[in-house]
Amino acid sequence: MQDTRVGFGSKIGGILAAAGSAVGLGNIWRFPYETGNHGGAAFILVYLGCVLFLGLPIMVAEFSIGRSSKASTGKSFSVLAPGTQWKWVGYLGVLTGFLILGYYSVVAGWTLEYILEAGINGFANNRPEDFVVSFQSFSQNPWKPLFWLIVFLLMTHYIIVKGVKNGIEKSSKIMMPLLFIIVIVLAICSITLPNSQKGLEFLFNPDFSKLNSSVFLSALGQAFFSLSLGMGCLSTYASYFGKDAKLGNTAVSVATIDTLVAILGGVIIFPAAFSVGIQPDAGPSLIFITLPNVFQQAFSGIPILAYIFSVSFYVLLALAALTSTISMHEVSTAFLNEKYGMSRGRAAKIVTAGCIVIGVISSLSLGVMQDYTLFGKGIFDALDFVTAKIMLPLGGMLISIFVGWYLDKSRVKNEFTNYGKMKLGLFNVYIFILKYVSPLAISAIFIKELNLI
Numbered sequence: 001m002q003d004t005r006v007g008f009g010s011k012i013g014g015i016l017a018a019a020g021s022a023v024g025l026g027n028i029w030r031f032p033y034e035t036g037n038h039g040g041a042a043f044i045l046v047y048l049g050c051v052l053f054l055g056l057p058i059m060v061a062e063f064s065i066g067r068s069s070k071a072s073t074g075k076s077f078s079v080l081a082p083g084t085q086w087k088w089v090g091y092l093g094v095l096t097g098f099l100i101l102g103y104y105s106v107v108a109g110w111t112l113e114y115i116l117e118a119g120i121n122g123f124a125n126n127r128p129e130d131f132v133v134s135f136q137s138f139s140q141n142p143w144k145p146l147f148w149l150i151v152f153l154l155m156t157h158y159i160i161v162k163g164v165k166n167g168i169e170k171s172s173k174i175m176m177p178l179l180f181i182i183v184i185v186l187a188i189c190s191i192t193l194p195n196s197q198k199g200l201e202f203l204f205n206p207d208f209s210k211l212n213s214s215v216f217l218s219a220l221g222q223a224f225f226s227l228s229l230g231m232g233c234l235s236t237y238a239s240y241f242g243k244d245a246k247l248g249n250t251a252v253s254v255a256t257i258d259t260l261v262a263i264l265g266g267v268i269i270f271p272a273a274f275s276v277g278i279q280p281d282a283g284p285s286l287i288f289i290t291l292p293n294v295f296q297q298a299f300s301g302i303p304i305l306a307y308i309f310s311v312s313f314y315v316l317l318a319l320a321a322l323t324s325t326i327s328m329h330e331v332s333t334a335f336l337n338e339k340y341g342m343s344r345g346r347a348a349k350i351v352t353a354g355c356i357v358i359g360v361i362s363s364l365s366l367g368v369m370q371d372y373t374l375f376g377k378g379i380f381d382a383l384d385f386v387t388a389k390i391m392l393p394l395g396g397m398l399i400s401i402f403v404g405w406y407l408d409k410s411r412v413k414n415e416f417t418n419y420g421k422m423k424l425g426l427f428n429v430y431i432f433i434l435k436y437v438s439p440l441a442i443s444a445i446f447i448k449e450l451n452l453i
């Protein structure tokens, strides 16, 4: 019965799709501004700790849930724990992914505007202050960002409708290698700029006095966001993995690729910013205001390089974003398809339409709807805060508890060892982290940083 379910055609296809989900705006847009806001290298160290000790084990746990249930996250808990309340963890995941996709697509849409702007050489001859004005007037414009948001969601929709193998897997196999090439070339260009030293120091030389109180929640949220964890996105992809996929190895590959791209994103951005004396803590607009300016100034003697650098950078962002939006879309589409028996096409249409609504509201909240707030923040920022800093870590904690405490040990072991074909290796460490470390660490961070007591 289970063999009729479509899956990825190859192991490498599965790895690239999962890496495609992980590598996204989180690496090149969110990671640099979070790093910039929290003082650089010291933040990165805390972040790496979160990836290694919480991210990796939770990723393996998600993979196990997906592959052993052969269902997307919205249904997998009902398959593995029938008749229990665990199903709510799956539903929470579907809701989280849907909300993230809504506001994420807004930023993804911006990348298309910037490709166009860079492509028609619209950045040349701008003065530094012009970039601020043009970003603000663009992002606050009631129409233009909505247009790009819809275009981006339709591109995502198109790939999703083509299916798991011909859509998701095939597009990842083309886009991911392209993305690696662009990241590496841009990073090399950036470190050859004069004064790039300062940027590298900011990234790699920790100053622990810069660690302020919100750093742990931010690093934790960033780790979940960047690795696509805590909502069953990777567990949904794992439901398409073959029996021979090695879950531990795949998790190590995905986390390594994701971390490398984030660090290389920093290597592209900070040396370039410092080389022209721009401060790195500009926040979410960093890559849209600071960078185009940086590119023009850094390569001011060689305009053709500035041109190529700018266009490739925004193409890179768009590619990275697309492989991620696909993965979030898939979670909701597969849920409607499996739970309510809708065709993929119909399910995808509903998801796309719903995301357009959330996206439009988030986008307008940066302009004409600025005065509407949730938890004291604009709607866009509130969505980012609630999903990345609360819902994902909470989902991750529940997933850890589910696999660590509830799920039958022999099933967990079988997934870990591919039915005894591989050694148990770090199995005990893995279970110890899921049972104790991750629930305690995540609760402690919540209690401290959300002032729960």
Ligand code: TRP
Pocket (backbone or CB within 6 Å): 021, 022, 023, 024, 025, 026, 027, 097, 100, 224, 225, 226, 227, 228, 229, 230, 231, 233, 324, 325, 327, 328, 392
């Ligand atoms: N990880 C992606 C990024 O870094 C975004 C993403 C895709 C995501 N799927 C997710 C974030 C699931 C959280 C949960 O841009």
